[in-house]
Amino acid sequence: MTRKEYNKTVDMYSGRLFGYVLKCLQNSEDASDIVQDVFERLWNHRKNVEVEKAKTWLYTTAHNALINFAKKKARMDLYGDNLPERSQETESRFEMKEIVDMVIDTLPPLQKSILLLRDLEGYHYDEIGEMLSISDSQVKVYLFRARRKIKQQLKEFTVLYDVSEQGKY
Template sequence: MRQYADNVYRFILKNLRQEEDARDVVQSSFEKLWSNRHSVDTEKSKSYLFTIAYHQMIDHLRKSKRVQLRDEFREEMRIADRPVHQLKRTLENALSRLNETQRSLVLLKDYEGYSYNEIGQITGLNESQVKVYLHRARIQLRNYLVSLENII
């Protein structure tokens, strides 16, 4: 748990952008890993954990889309209270414009360093799908980031 908790939490938080929701998803992922600990190979526990976390996150996103009870004003105030560097904010805005799958792929590849094959196992996509979706996501990110009005 100590070895992977920060990585899983960071991955889920980057996607959900809600600290409490991310903690819930990570906790339930570790619970599932613990309940299946006898059937999971130790060498594949990290990949298994990320797979569980990814699916838990997708389930959470689907549920939250059905029930829109968020107070947007409070969320904007909470984010505005924290001093955030402009570049970091621009990158977060760029990532938020991607769909769930694209954002997950970018985070798994570029932030967590997984191979295409490992990402495919985590997300249930084949390797060529991962490459195509990741390429398209990076094009969208590039187009957003090179736009002058998004940087200023």
Template sequence: MNPNPADNHLVNMALRGDTQAFGVIIKNTEKLVAGIVCRMISDPEDRKDLAQDIYLKVYKQLPNFRHQSKLSTWIAQISYNSCMDHLRKKKLLLPGEVMPEGSETFIFSKDVTLILNTAIDQLSPVYKTLITLYHQEELSYEEIGQITGLPDGTVKNYLFRARKALREYLTFHYKKEDL
């Protein structure tokens, strides 16, 4: 059973047609959804369309929410799956690969956050999402597994690989004193 009674109440209200309750659901999860979409999808127009599609799916699938996880985890899973479907459809999914350097300029400031975000953006969409969910959203391996459909061991393994790719990128592009 869902440990958050507020989630249950919001879902029940939204299912009864309360649009304000659904608005609260969106407000409570929009940062999480935006984080997933922005890390996985590079095109701004696609991001906007996907975010709208995600909440349309949430609305349509709300009767299927089983209260076995947090509502935010369930919505994050829909977000992740929608992004993966989009990447597959556009043939942009390259799991496990670091994206090649393009015309992007590297930030050589002393701002570690900008440097780190630049490095994270070089990762594959799956790795970017896992790093974001674990380190920024502070979700557990189990919650990330529920969102992505990956076993806990795979989540740990992919996070290890993502961190290793980040370390290699940073080592290659920045001198120790730059960081």
């Protein structure tokens, strides 16, 4: 990959890659750091990455970086260096987007990545499989499980919300 091809790759994929990482982390500073690190790795490996496969390489590297970030954060939480977390207290009314984001955050990292790549970014099953080094059928299974879990949790939330609202009147 030449310098010109690298710059074109950055222009083509940086926005969508940032959106994907941001959706996973819900923190723009951390997302920016990871995306910058991914593009730095691409630059360091540019001689080994074919231009046609740069997109797949970027998303695979970003996915692995997200998993490493989650593991590091979990270790820090275990040792008492808690990062600021969302408040557990919820207001009586949420906007639907906030509710869905909270539910998506509960998904395992692989399911979350697949769901975001498919539903947010619009990638096909084969592209996602290639990015995450899994088969198309595994992508479909994980996506089905993620959607089923979201649907179940949204149903539970709706029941809880309805019960709490009945007590107010």
